Amino acid sequence: MSVNLLRQYKNLHNRQNYIIEKAEFYFNSGEYDNSIKLTEKIQATSPLFKTATLIKAKALWKSGNLSLALEQLNYLLVKEPTLIESYLLISKIYYQQKNYKNSKSVLLLAKEKILYCEVLCPELESLLIASELELNRTLELNNIDKKFRNFNQLTIFKELPIDCIYTVFNYLNFQDLCNSNLVCKQWTQDLSNLPQIWSSLNLNFEKKTRLIANNTVQTHIQSFFKRSGHRLKDLRISNLLISEATIFPMYFKGKVLQLSCLSLIGCELDSRLLDKIVMTLGGTLKELDLSNLVGQSTPNLGLILKTCQSLKSLNLSNIPTFNDLLISDTLQTLHQSNNLPKLLNLKLRANSLTRGKFQQFINYFPQLTELDISYSKNLNIENLKNISKKLINLERIGVSGLYSMQDINLERYLLHLLSTLKNLVYLEFQNYPNLQDSLITLSVGFTNILVSLDFSHCRQITNSSLDAIGLGCPNLKTLKLANCPQITDIGVKSVIRYCPELQHLNLSFNPKLTDQFFEYLTQLPTGLEHLEVESCSELSTRGLIPYCKHRNSLKLRVLKLGTIGMLDVECYNWLKLRFSRVKFSVNY
Known part of the structure; x- marks a missing residue:
């Protein structure tokens, strides 16, 4: 082949690559007609024809031309019978047309091709998404007709590999996870074989529903605790009225959960119950977030510091009152016995600590790398000067809206802060x-x-x-x-x-x-x-x-x-x- 022919071939290949990139850009931007026109410029003999046809089919599908999209995909499968993405898109189109039988057949065929080609996670994840997992948002039985229920009982779900099942469970929210047996009964057993699924629980409720701690919520929480056993490490609950019944599963099988992170942002529980939670779970906690507690929730600082010996991060922001009567004696005793937790992150945003109590925190935790005291009411310039002197390892600091300091040596303090804290990377x-x-x-x-x-x-x-x-x-x-x-x-x-x-x-x-x-x-x-x-x-x-x-x-x-x-x-x-x-x- 001559040099000129090689140059022509290279130029043609570059132009076609450019066309493909531009067609993908138009598709991602929602300009499907332009994407389709560009893909039609790629000839059938081109090595990029497969990619162009797939882009064209997806553009036709998104623009509502389902029949033409199916025609393109079926033609593509004749040329490339192992192209998994074609099967998945065909399955979606059939399902959109409410042709559940064909959708099921195509998915089963796709699964066989995937196993035959030994294709791993990315394609398996695509298979699951193609199975319309977004329909799990409506898993309540009164909203599922017979066709839909039968569709979700497909054998393909039962036979998926365990790593693919893990992808499914990560996709589902907490309530859908608890109801996963409605999709496939086999998943109940699969859940038990995936400890990483049960390592964290995040229950985020809207504030307007905070007081509705009904039996359904408690049942879900208890079910999660029971099925997670002692694998749960990260528990985050927000805006919930917490009762004794809610935390009862913490004593599952007579043993205490080994949590490393506990967050109760915006929750309401009485002080006695809060103390009980701290004493029960504090031994292994590394992160504790009690910010925005409402009602009669009053954290006992002395108990927290005494119990949570492994604590690295503590958030007590937006708490109107503290039970800190014995905090001075507790800090001194723990310091003398070398049992103070090695706190690295401390957030006291909008807190009610007195200047003296705040100064004790500064003196006893010089290793802090993050401190947030924004919108605190009782601090003065001396407290802030001590931050620069004592906390030389600070990397992150929040000092917003200190109204008691407005216009009082503000410039001098900020300059001193930035000139002293050489490791500072975050400033609020x-x-x-x-x-x-x-x-x-x-x-x-x-x-x-x-x-x-x-x-x-x-x-x-x-x-x-x-x-x-x-x-x-x-x-x-x-x-x-x-x-x-x-x-x-x-x-x-x-x-x-x-x-x-x-x-x-x-x-x-x-x-x-x-x-x-x-x-x-x-x-x-x-x-x-x-x-x-x-x-x-x-x-x-x-x-x-x-x-x-x-x-x-x-x-x-x-x-x-x-x-x-x-x-x-x-x-x-x-x-x-x-x-x-x-x-x-x-x-x-």
């Missing part, structure tokens, strides 16, 4: 309305290792602060500047230009941001993973949509828009489709 300094640009400029000059900054609700800072942040914090990954109404697109451009690793950006409630801001986001080398621009009145879909079509938006995991001007129903549906795997929120 919210809600100081008189904070000036000059202070931020001086502060960020002391360190270049900061990866997270939060100056939200500091209404006086302007673009000068953003210029200083961009130049002084080249490793910045998280920047939060919500409700800083003086900043504009130009300031944001400086941060984007000089902070190439930026991943999390919160600019909500900033009225001077315009659509030019979205254009600057496309210049980020890596692309954002978390973006919040709620209630930015000058932003519109004219800037949003081009950004969402750009490759820099592909890494987004969280997108909070609040109210975006001219966001009609069609645009809203397009965004939901474009970010189908993103935590996406819009408020009307």
